[in-house]
Amino acid sequence: MHLREQLSGQTQSPGVLASGSHFAPSNIALCKYWGKRDAALNLPINPSLSVSLGHLGTQTQLTPIDAAADEVWLNGVPQAPSSQFSTRLLRLLERLRFPEEPKLRIDTHNSIPTAAGLASSASGFAALARALNESFQLQLSDARLSVLARLGSGSACRSIFHGFVEWQMGQRSDGLDSHAIPWPHTWPQLCIGLLKVDASVKAVDSRSGMQRTLETAHLYQSWPAQAAADLQALRQAIAEQDFALLGARAEHNALSMHATMIASWPPLLYWQPDSLQAMQKVWQLRQQGLPLFFTMDAGPNLKLLFEAQNRQQVEAAFPDLEILQPFVDEI
Ligand code: DP6
Numbered sequence: 452m453h454l455r456e457q458l459s460g461q462t463q464s465p466g467v468l469a470s471g472s473h474f475a476p477s478n479i480a481l482c483k484y485w486g487k488r489d490a491a492l493n494l495p496i497n498p499s500l501s502v503s504l505g506h507l508g509t510q511t512q513l514t515p516i517d518a519a520a521d522e523v524w525l526n527g528v529p530q531a532p533s534s535q536f537s538t539r540l541l542r543l544l545e546r547l548r549f550p551e552e553p554k555l556r557i558d559t560h561n562s563i564p565t566a567a568g569l570a571s572s573a574s575g576f577a578a579l580a581r582a583l584n585e586s587f588q589l590q591l592s593d594a595r596l597s598v599l600a601r602l603g604s605g606s607a608c609r610s611i612f613h614g615f616v617e618w619q620m621g622q623r624s625d626g627l628d629s630h631a632i633p634w635p636h637t638w639p640q641l642c643i644g645l646l647k648v649d650a651s652v653k654a655v656d657s658r659s660g661m662q663r664t665l666e667t668a669h670l671y672q673s674w675p676a677q678a679a680a681d682l683q684a685l686r687q688a689i690a691e692q693d694f695a696l697l698g699a700r701a702e703h704n705a706l707s708m709h710a711t712m713i714a715s716w717p718p719l720l721y722w723q724p725d726s727l728q729a730m731q732k733v734w735q736l737r738q739q740g741l742p743l744f745f746t747m748d749a750g751p752n753l754k755l756l757f758e759a760q761n762r763q764q765v766e767a768a769f770p771d772l773e774i775l776q777p778f779v780d781e782i
Contacts, residue, residue, distance in 0.1 A: 455587065457627075458595050458598065459589040461589060465587065465588040468553060468586045470586065472582070473510070473585065474509070474578060475508050475511075475573075475577030475611065476504050477508045477610065478502065478573055478609045478610050479501055479502055479504065479754050480500065480501040480606065480746070480748070481500050481697070481701040481746060482497075482498070482681045482682045482685055482701070482704050483678070483708045485497070485661050485708045486661050486664065486665045486675075487605070490662065493602060493605040493626075494621065495620045497620060497675045497679060499617070499682070500616070500617050500685055501609045502643070503610060503613045505778075505779075505780030507563050507569075507775065508562060508578065508610065509561050509562070509574035510560045511557065511558065511559045511560075511575070512558040513556070513558075513579075514555065514556045515556075515586070518554050520532060520554060521544065521555050522556040523540055523541065523556075523557045523559070524557065524558045525561075526559070539572075539604075540576075540579060540603070543576065547587060548587075557582075559575060561575070570606075570748065572604040572606070572607065573607045573610045576600045576603030577596075577600040577611050578610075579600075580599040580603065581611075583599065593611055595630075596611050597611040598626060601630065602626075606657075608631045614636070614777070616631045616633050617632055617634060619631070636690065638689065639759075639779050641694075641756070641758060641759075641778060642756070642775065643755070643756060643777060644765060644772040644773065645772065646745075646755055646772055647771070647773075649725070649750075655719060655749075656749070657748070660749050663716075663717075663719060664715045668712070668715040669714060670710055674707065677707050678704065681701075681704040684700045694742055694758055697744075697756070698742065698744030701746045702745055702756075704746070709722070712749075721747070722747075726752070729745070730745065730753070732769075733745050733753075733755065736768055741764055741768075743757045744757070759776060762774065
């Protein structure tokens with residue numbers, strides 16, 4: 452069955468394609484997605500939990516064009532069709548388009564500060580899913596939008612929503628039940644500090660990194676159970692606004708994921724000397740009584756977790772920090 456029919460029931464083109472501009476926020480996982488049970492559909496081995504970053508993310512516009520090929524623009528600059536960036540976006544578009552429909556121009560703008568070392572594929576595919584939904588007039592529910600975004604990049608399924616977002620791993624082989632859901636809780640005091648160690652493109656991206664871990668790391672066997680337990684603890688932390696529990700579980704979860712990476716072969720170590728130095732500084736400050744934790748993704752940068760009342764102390768220790776309050780920032 453054509454993906455479009457599977458998602459929306461649509462079997463023929465609505466005719467004229469609409470053009471619209473859509474935003475999706477970036478997200479930071481507190482319980483990480485690491486490992487796929489189906490690589491073609493981006494179906495995860497474990498559920499995950501993230502917090503969306505308010506106004507930081509991607510704005511994407513789709514416009515039908517009278518041309519022989521699609522066009523991809525990033526921050527106002529045309530991208531080569533063969534670049535990795537264009538190929539991934541066009542692959543998702545191609546899976547949805549009917550043959551008789553026109554080519555499109557994809558215009559993508561990232562509001563993520565380039566210095567923050569944040570990946571933009573999550574917000575990028577979520578914004579693209581929203582724009583495709585409008586262009587092809589699919590009228591997808593949020594859950595189906597999340598499924599569509601997931602096909603572009605797993606973590607993108609969480610960027611369909613704001614606030615705390617859980618990606619329910621689902622059980623079906625077609626993946627229609629593997630999508631994100633928003634949690635009702637807010638946490639206005641919660642701050643995320645983006646600590647850039649190195650924003651250059653990483654040597655091994657998340658996609659190949661998690662595949663390598665799955666295939667070669669003996670420690671990976673313990674990961675699904677750990678992630679499930681972390682998710683439960685984080686659920687409790689958020690419901691009770693227990694910051695010490697939230698920070699500890701998020702940090703432990705990230706370090707456990709990195710332990711599985713390090714146990715891969717060839718080894719995957721995303722840390723740089725400055726990453727380690729920053730971790731040790733966090734631990735030292737914590738020992739001195741400051742409730743400060745970190746999480747890390749498949750890269751050398753740290754995302755610090757703390758509450759607004761400790762902002763000054765954290766800023767004094769890390770002057771270059773980009774600080775966000777996901778539940779207060781204007782959306
Ligand atoms: C470490 O979503 O980028 O950031 O599904 O292959 O596109 P693909 O992977 P991706 O992996 C993100 C991994 C992570 C953890 C997380 O965001 O949950």
